[in-house]
Amino acid sequence: MTDTVPPHPRHRVPVEHRLLGLDRRTFPYAIGLVVVWLLWVVALPAIDGAVPWNDTTRAGEVFRVTDTATITPAAGWGVQEGLRTTDRTASGDTSADLVLVTAGAAFQVTSGPWTGTPAELVASGVLLDRAVLGDDFRPTSAGETVRTDDGDVGALTSFATPTVEGLIVAFVFDGTGVQIQATGTPAQLAAHAGDVDRMIASLSDEGDGS
Amino acid sequence: MTATSATQADEQARRREAVAVSGWGAPFRFVQPRNLCFWLYLLLVGAGIRQLIEIVTPTAGVFAAADIASLVTSGLFALAFLAFLHHADRFERTPAGLATAAFLAGGVGAAFVIALPGNAAVTSLYAKLFGQPFAVDWQAALAAPFVEETAKGAVFLLVMGLAPVVVRTAYDGLIVGAYTGLGFQVFEDMLYGQNSAAQHFGADQVESVVGTFALRTVTGVVSHALFTALFAAGLVYLIGTVAQPRRVGRGLALVLAAVLVHGVWDGAAALGRGGPLIVVVMLLTTVAGIVALLVALRLGAGREARFMRAVMGPEVTAGTITAEELDGLAGRRRDRKAAVRHRPDGVTRRTEKRVLAAALDLAHDLAEAGGDDSDAVRHSRTEIARLRGQGPP
Numbered sequence: 293m294t295d296t297v298p299p300h301p302r303h304r305v306p307v308e309h310r311l312l313g314l315d316r317r318t319f320p321y322a323i324g325l326v327v328v329w330l331l332w333v334v335a336l337p338a339i340d341g342a343v344p345w346n347d348t349t350r351a352g353e354v355f356r357v358t359d360t361a362t363i364t365p366a367a368g369w370g371v372q373e374g375l376r377t378t379d380r381t382a383s384g385d386t387s388a389d390l391v392l393v394t395a396g397a398a399f400q401v402t403s404g405p406w407t408g409t410p411a412e413l414v415a416s417g418v419l420l421d422r423a424v425l426g427d428d429f430r431p432t433s434a435g436e437t438v439r440t441d442d443g444d445v446g447a448l449t450s451f452a453t454p455t456v457e458g459l460i461v462a463f464v465f466d467g468t469g470v471q472i473q474a475t476g477t478p479a480q481l482a483a484h485a486g487d488v489d490r491m492i493a494s495l496s497d498e499g500d501g502s
Numbered sequence: 503m504t505a506t507s508a509t510q511a512d513e514q515a516r517r518r519e520a521v522a523v524s525g526w527g528a529p530f531r532f533v534q535p536r537n538l539c540f541w542l543y544l545l546l547v548g549a550g551i552r553q554l555i556e557i558v559t560p561t562a563g564v565f566a567a568a569d570i571a572s573l574v575t576s577g578l579f580a581l582a583f584l585a586f587l588h589h590a591d592r593f594e595r596t597p598a599g600l601a602t603a604a605f606l607a608g609g610v611g612a613a614f615v616i617a618l619p620g621n622a623a624v625t626s627l628y629a630k631l632f633g634q635p636f637a638v639d640w641q642a643a644l645a646a647p648f649v650e651e652t653a654k655g656a657v658f659l660l661v662m663g664l665a666p667v668v669v670r671t672a673y674d675g676l677i678v679g680a681y682t683g684l685g686f687q688v689f690e691d692m693l694y695g696q697n698s699a700a701q702h703f704g705a706d707q708v709e710s711v712v713g714t715f716a717l718r719t720v721t722g723v724v725s726h727a728l729f730t731a732l733f734a735a736g737l738v739y740l741i742g743t744v745a746q747p748r749r750v751g752r753g754l755a756l757v758l759a760a761v762l763v764h765g766v767w768d769g770a771a772a773l774g775r776g777g778p779l780i781v782v783v784m785l786l787t788t789v790a791g792i793v794a795l796l797v798a799l800r801l802g803a804g805r806e807a808r809f810m811r812a813v814m815g816p817e818v819t820a821g822t823i824t825a826e827e828l829d830g831l832a833g834r835r836r837d838r839k840a841a842v843r844h845r846p847d848g849v850t851r852r853t854e855k856r857v858l859a860a861a862l863d864l865a866h867d868l869a870e871a872g873g874d875d876s877d878a879v880r881h882s883r884t885e886i887a888r889l890r891g892q893g894p895p
Contacts, residue, residue, distance in 0.1 A: 320663075416703045
């Protein structure tokens with residue numbers, strides 16, 4: 293007599309390991325993934341959402357947007373990203389992209405290498421925004437000139453979508469482009485238009501001799 | 503029964519047990535409707551592909567050059583690393599389907615579904631709780647190692663759940679973990695390429711992507727493939743399997759090594775105080791990463807070597823290969839060199855190296871046949887004899 297057990301059918305899970313037709317022995321591996329997913333995709337974003345931003349700009353504070361350029365925000369805007377000229381970092385970084393928000397409106401400054409004109413830099417921003425926002429993106433003015441308090445000249449285009457309005461402003465300082473985008477609901481952007489104009493006008497570059 | 507046949511029976515039993523315990527030669531079947539990991543895998547990768555399309559599609563027209571350059575450069579990086587992994591994967595050949603599943607899940611699942619939202623939430627919290635200067639300095643070093651390593655580790659667990667017979671030892675963890683990390687690295691590099699083009703406002707896209715690629719390649723040793731190899735091997739030690747006894751201390755050490763090397767690497771700018779010390783920190787981290795990997799490979803290879811000796815031992819008794827050749831198969835580089843040095847008279851170095859390669863084929867064929875003879879096994883033995891000039895040309 294042989295004690296060899298005939299092999300069970302290939303896809304049949306032994307009854308003691310079966311639950312709803314699934315093999316319970318695979319559950320621990322799957323649970324590992326679910327736990328990590330819950331932690332980083334559900335729990336941490338929920339905690340982040342529950343913690344308010346409490347860093348707001350004060351009158352007279354200056355933020356550095358490139359190694360040589362600074363901007364002076366209006367008081368009372370929330371700082372989501374950016375370094376003040378008084379900030380000291382261990383890495384020695386002195387500038388970062390600037391993201392300021394207030395109810396229903398956002399003001400964002402980015403910088404990077406740019407050898408073209410301010411108008412071309414605005415056009416690049418328009419191209420990207422149109423790609424992201426699709427056919428809803430509609431320029432409402434183009435080719436306008438803006439001037440900072442220091443006398444630097446930049447280009448401006450404003451746009452609208454069914455839900456938001458915005459403007460793209462660009463300056464170029466010695467091979468570095470500075471692109472500013474202000475967006476918000478029509479009412480909020482209109483309410484903060486003064487702040488936005490003053491912040492753009494406050495852009496100052498020590499490196500261009502102005 | 504004679505003493506010789508008793509010994510051969512023992513050796514054969516040991517061989518069969520080694521094949522069964524190690525999982526060597528076990529096939530990988532992707533479609534497993536009874537496996538919860540299979541459904542979660544589909545969900546994860548499907549969500550990742552959707553996320554990838556949502557990120558890339560809107561700007562595809564604007565960043566076309568950057569996307570193509572990223573695809574080409576990331577592909578080259580992947581090919582170089584795949585060649586290395588294929589070389590390192592000498593004991594048990596990882597099934598191509600399993601390697602692909604790990605690569606994809608690491609690339610689109612871990613990166614887009616888990617790491618992107620996780621990193622965003624953690625870095626946002628750092629900025630809120632500790633201020634912008636802290637976030638600028640430490641958000642990468644104190645977010646990515648925790649979020650990304652656990653994300654890739656969880657994906658490795660999922661893949662292990664899809665192939666619990668194939669992935670059984672710490673060495674398997676190193677190899678399959680490296681495939682998972684490589685997927686993450688390649689897809690992350692593609693995103694970095696696009697970000698780099700965006701930082702240049704869409705100008706000089708190819709140049710900016712190639713610049714990013716060059717930097718990532720120069721520093722490519724310390725990459726997600728290395729981190730995840732260490733982390734996954736640590737997980738196998740922590741879990742323990744039928745082929746790998748649980749070693750909690752060793753497992754924790756490898757997991758921590760992965761997190762630490764990743765964290766120090768990402769925090770090099772702050773740790774180096776923004777000066778030349780950054781290069782020193784990066785060099786030390788690279789050395790530490792390589793040392794950790796070599797130690798893990800050495801530790802993991804010990805178990806695989808025992809399986810190799812059990813599988814190929816009967817071939818020494820039967821005279822298919824010599825004891826030195828078995829040492830070369832199961833041992834380290836110096837053992838392989840010794841096997842070549844002590845080759846039989848009249849056999850060239852080149853031929854002996856080919857014999858060792860053919861013996862490795864024989865080991866794989868034996869594993870696939872469950873330790874028994876098969877047409878493939880008999881063919882491999884004939885090949886070894888032919889290479890030695892003892893068989894038909």
